[in-house]
Amino acid sequence: MSYNFKETMNKPERLAPGHRMCAGCGGTIAVRNVLRGLHEGDKAVIGNATGCLEVSTFTYPYTAWEDSYIHNAFENAGATLSGVEGAYKALRKKGKLNDTYKFITFGGDGGTYDIGFQSLSGAMERNHDLVYVCYDNGAYMNTGIQRSSATPMYADTTTTPVGSESNGKPQNRKDLAAIIAAHDVPYVAQTTFVQNFKDLHIKSEKAIYTPGAAFLNIMAPCPRGWRYNTPDIMEICKLGVETCYWPLFEVVEGKWILNYEPKKKLPVEDFLRPQGRFKHLFKKGNEYLLEEFQKEVDRRWEELKFRCSRA
Amino acid sequence: MAKRDRLSGNEAVAIALRQINPDVFPAFPITPSTEIPQYFASFVANGQVDTEFIPVESEHSSMSAAVGASAAGARSFTATSSCGLAYMWEELYIAASNRLPLVLALVNRALSGPININCDHSDSMGARDAGWIQMYAENNQEAYDNMVQAYRISEHKDVRIPIMICQDGFITSHAVENIELLEDQDVKDFVGEYHPETYLLNPDCPAAVGPYSITDYYMEAKRNQAEGMKHVSQVVLDVAKEFEGISGRAYGLFEEYCMADAEMAVVMIGSAAGTTKDAIDRLREKGIKAGLIKIRLYRPFPASEIAEALKTVKAVAIMDRAEGYTNHGGPLGADVMSALYRAHADALAVNYIYGLGGRDIRVEDMEGVFEALKQIIEEGDAGETYRYLGLRE
Amino acid sequence: MATDITRLGVKANWRDLTEGMIIAGAGTSKDFNTGEWSTDKPEFIEEKCKQCLLCVPVCPDSCIPVKDMKRGAFDYDHCKGCGICVKACPFGAITMEGVK
Numbered sequence: 119m120s121y122n123f124k125e126t127m128n129k130p131e132r133l134a135p136g137h138r139m140c141a142g143c144g145g146t147i148a149v150r151n152v153l154r155g156l157h158e159g160d161k162a163v164i165g166n167a168t169g170c171l172e173v174s175t176f177t178y179p180y181t182a183w184e185d186s187y188i189h190n191a192f193e194n195a196g197a198t199l200s201g202v203e204g205a206y207k208a209l210r211k212k213g214k215l216n217d218t219y220k221f222i223t224f225g226g227d228g229g230t231y232d233i234g235f236q237s238l239s240g241a242m243e244r245n246h247d248l249v250y251v252c253y254d255n256g257a258y259m260n261t262g263i264q265r266s267s268a269t270p271m272y273a274d275t276t277t278t279p280v281g282s283e284s285n286g287k288p289q290n291r292k293d294l295a296a297i298i299a300a301h302d303v304p305y306v307a308q309t310t311f312v313q314n315f316k317d318l319h320i321k322s323e324k325a326i327y328t329p330g331a332a333f334l335n336i337m338a339p340c341p342r343g344w345r346y347n348t349p350d351i352m353e354i355c356k357l358g359v360e361t362c363y364w365p366l367f368e369v370v371e372g373k374w375i376l377n378y379e380p381k382k383k384l385p386v387e388d389f390l391r392p393q394g395r396f397k398h399l400f401k402k403g404n405e406y407l408l409e410e411f412q413k414e415v416d417r418r419w420e421e422l423k424f425r426c427s428r429a
Numbered sequence: 430m431a432k433r434d435r436l437s438g439n440e441a442v443a444i445a446l447r448q449i450n451p452d453v454f455p456a457f458p459i460t461p462s463t464e465i466p467q468y469f470a471s472f473v474a475n476g477q478v479d480t481e482f483i484p485v486e487s488e489h490s491s492m493s494a495a496v497g498a499s500a501a502g503a504r505s506f507t508a509t510s511s512c513g514l515a516y517m518w519e520e521l522y523i524a525a526s527n528r529l530p531l532v533l534a535l536v537n538r539a540l541s542g543p544i545n546i547n548c549d550h551s552d553s554m555g556a557r558d559a560g561w562i563q564m565y566a567e568n569n570q571e572a573y574d575n576m577v578q579a580y581r582i583s584e585h586k587d588v589r590i591p592i593m594i595c596q597d598g599f600i601t602s603h604a605v606e607n608i609e610l611l612e613d614q615d616v617k618d619f620v621g622e623y624h625p626e627t628y629l630l631n632p633d634c635p636a637a638v639g640p641y642s643i644t645d646y647y648m649e650a651k652r653n654q655a656e657g658m659k660h661v662s663q664v665v666l667d668v669a670k671e672f673e674g675i676s677g678r679a680y681g682l683f684e685e686y687c688m689a690d691a692e693m694a695v696v697m698i699g700s701a702a703g704t705t706k707d708a709i710d711r712l713r714e715k716g717i718k719a720g721l722i723k724i725r726l727y728r729p730f731p732a733s734e735i736a737e738a739l740k741t742v743k744a745v746a747i748m749d750r751a752e753g754y755t756n757h758g759g760p761l762g763a764d765v766m767s768a769l770y771r772a773h774a775d776a777l778a779v780n781y782i783y784g785l786g787g788r789d790i791r792v793e794d795m796e797g798v799f800e801a802l803k804q805i806i807e808e809g810d811a812g813e814t815y816r817y818l819g820l821r822e
Numbered sequence: 823m824a825t826d827i828t829r830l831g832v833k834a835n836w837r838d839l840t841e842g843m844i845i846a847g848a849g850t851s852k853d854f855n856t857g858e859w860s861t862d863k864p865e866f867i868e869e870k871c872k873q874c875l876l877c878v879p880v881c882p883d884s885c886i887p888v889k890d891m892k893r894g895a896f897d898y899d900h901c902k903g904c905g906i907c908v909k910a911c912p913f914g915a916i917t918m919e920g921v922k
Contacts, residue, residue, distance in 0.1 A: 178643070191519055640845070
């Protein structure tokens with residue numbers, strides 16, 4: 119699949135303005151650019167787990183979606199779209215529908231890694247022809263920045279606050295992309311906002327047009343929860359990739375492919391430093407925490423490279 | 430031409446579904462409703478239906494997928510029991526508030542704990558305020574007939590509310606009885622095609638379902654939802670009349686058995702009504718004027734109609750197959766007593782909790798209830814109104 | 823038939839709400855002006871713009887319209903003034919108070 123940047127930008131907008139996400143939100147940047155993966159003329163039904171995106175993009179009677187849209191509940195975006203896709207198959211089979219529809223559902227990391235995990239797992243295992251997109255900002259931002267199983271180690275959240283006896287979240291984040299890949303679905307990919315969205319666009323298009331279940335994990339920074347300077351989102355994403363904290367990879371029919379390897383892997387502290395949620399790691403005496411964090415990034419990066427080396 | 434057969438309640442419901450051929454059926458197994466998706470899966474496997482059968486990973490997902498499918502414009506169905514219904518709780522409210530016409534076959538079973546697989550009504554009684562239509566059956570024939578009528582009620586343009594077609598676990602679902610089935614084509618013609626108005630897969634106009642509602646709208650939304658419920662009783666009666674035309678079997682909001690001159694009556698739901706009818710037959714032979722009201726439509730509750738039917742009754746026993754933990758009785762007891770109060774009825778009323786977790790109810794037990802009513806009439810005092818039947822003391 | 827949302831203001835009575843709170847149609851949020859949220863807005867200096875369109879995908883609010891491969895003026899009815907586009911522009915064609 120080729121990528122013509124200007125032609126891609128020239129496509130009709132499928133997320134209307136007037137939604138109520140925060141200024142500078144990474145979530146809607148992810149949504150807009152995923153939806154550009156849809157071919158013009160193809161219709162879509164968009165699903166959505168409860169979260170910031172849902173309460174802000176369909177606040178009655180204002181829907182920001184230019185396609186059909188369904189929000190059901192927090193933990194069932196996978197099952198809900200399974201039903202919609204089942205309806206599509208049934209209506210096509212019975213000759214009641216001729217148009218081509220694609221099915222894409224969005225969930226934050228809370229709705230995806232945690233409470234919606236079973237529903238997602240079921241939808242993936244049954245291999246419905248749909249795409250589940252997780253816009254991963256590493257915490258329950260809608261309810262006020264509580265930790266999720268996607269929250270990185272040591273992050274300061276409202277349920278893992280830094281204190282005299284606490285360095286933030288004690289556990290590492292769950293590797294959800296690998297878990298979904300273990301479902302043996304046709305397509306899994308991880309991406310974020312880099313390379314003028316080439317990586318994200320190509321992966322979205324592949325995910326949408328690969329028959330069967332597909333999963334996209336997109337790092338989508340949250341300026342409130344991460345406490346960085348709002349206009350710096352693109353720089354934050356770039357550092358996530360250049361430090362190998364957020365590697366770009368895909369798993370196609372079970373084959374792991376590394377999409378980008380930095381020429382010079384930057385230390386993870388370059389990614390952490392601009393973020394207020396990691397401020398405590400840069401206090402004197404906490405150098406060992408940064409070392410621990412770096413060790414975990416290195417371990418995961420080596421593991422990923424090993425997986426991708428087995429052609 | 431009707432066909433006579435011998436079937437269990439689950440098999441009868443599954444056959445009705447084969448005749449209806451719904452678009453989408455997400456399913457998850459739970460005793461005692463499991464047979465419904467099992468039978469149906471074999472219809473799918475043998476090409477007797479062209480339904481999308483989705484074997485999901487939980488009841489929460491079966492109702493979530495049914496909501497998705499229904500919102501998408503498909504005729505949707507699922508089945509469950511007990512804890513499965515409890516696990517769907519959140520989705521029941523969402524299906525109803527989205528005004529999605531879909532059908533749930535509920536095979537009533539006790540809720541945990543302790544875990545128990547046998548019949549009582551604690552599952553559906555807990556869901557009575559979820560905004561669903563609830564319809565109950567005494568036997569497999571009624572379960573089948575209610576299933577055939579379900580979509581006509583739920584999809585009616587003045588209603589558009591999901592419907593729960595309930596039958597008693599094992600007693601009705603697994604016991605094999607004589608039944609009269611309708612011809613496939615008669616059912617298809619009766620149920621008709623589904624034509625939704627606003628739905629996700631409408632190529633001419635997209636739709637957005639499931640908004641966030643700020644306080645300015647929420648209360649108005651709930652009142653708007655309640656309006657649909659107000660039309661249900663009339664639609665149930667209209668559909669029943671039409672159904673009688675093809676089946677010869679008459680249905681109302683509830684069945685009155687020997688009520689014309691009854692001095693004492695029992696109000697109950699489900700299979701124990703058959704036992705109660707036997708008790709009434711025995712008592713009538715002795716000249717005792719006993720009667721029964723067997724509720725078919727429980728939500729919405731036909732309050733004024735029931736009060737009217739009880740107008741001349743001196744004492745009534747309301748039978749709840751579920752605890753309410755109110756210290757003064759169960760949910761049906763509360764509904765009937767408030768109906769009597771609003772109608773300024775004179776009847777003395779008591780409320781029995783019975784049959785929990787499959788506890789057997791015998792003809793003699795029901796004779797005992799009428800004996801108690803007789804005593805209440807004689808004494809002119811209801812005494813303790815919150816009673817248990819069939820409990821080891 | 824698309825829903826006429828002008829009838830669904832916060833003073834609408836219960837009969838006027840759409841059945842099941844379902845909206846027929848799409849993109850009705852355009853009628854909600856989030857531009858009022860902030861006074862700081864990016865400024866587009868057209869002479870400096872090379873029409874590279876790098877600012878287009880980074881906007882969380884779809885406020886940089888593109889037509890015939892060229893970007894147009896900012897949609898100030900909806901722009902929340904986050905400043906991301908300022909940083910995305912390699913040619914200094916977008917400026918905003920407080921964003922370097």
